[in-house]
Amino acid sequence: MPYGNVSEPSKRFAHGLIVSVQADAGSVLDTPQTIALLARCAVANGAVGVRIEGSVKIAAVRAAVDVPIIDQRRMCREEAADIRQAVEVGELRG
Numbered sequence: 001m002p003y004g005n006v007s008e009p010s011k012r013f014a015h016g017l018i019v020s021v022q023a024d025a026g027s028v029l030d031t032p033q034t035i036a037l038l039a040r041c042a043v044a045n046g047a048v049g050v051r052i053e054g055s056v057k058i059a060a061v062r063a064a065v066d067v068p069i070i071d072q073r074r075m076c077r078e079e080a081a082d083i084r085q086a087v088e089v090g091e092l093r094g
Helices: 007-014 032-044 055-064 072-088
Strands: 017-020 047-052 069-071
Touching: 032 047, 032 055, 047 055, 055 069, 069 072
Parallel strands: 017 047, 047 069
Antiparallel strands: none
């Protein structure tokens, strides 16, 4: 969903819940239609955003909800990069 201002989604996220809608691979729930239905349920119950994995599922969810969608795979790559950087500068301790 396009936003006129980049900070607008951040404002929506600041006071709400982002729900990760996932299903185990091969599960009967692991279909784009089911993930979209679960995302609709989450939004109907107050989610301000959803985290989805896979371009086909993201497309199905995009057609079903009007909240921001976070691509789980992209987010995981970015989180991994942040963690590697923190380790390199000694910010994380075991």
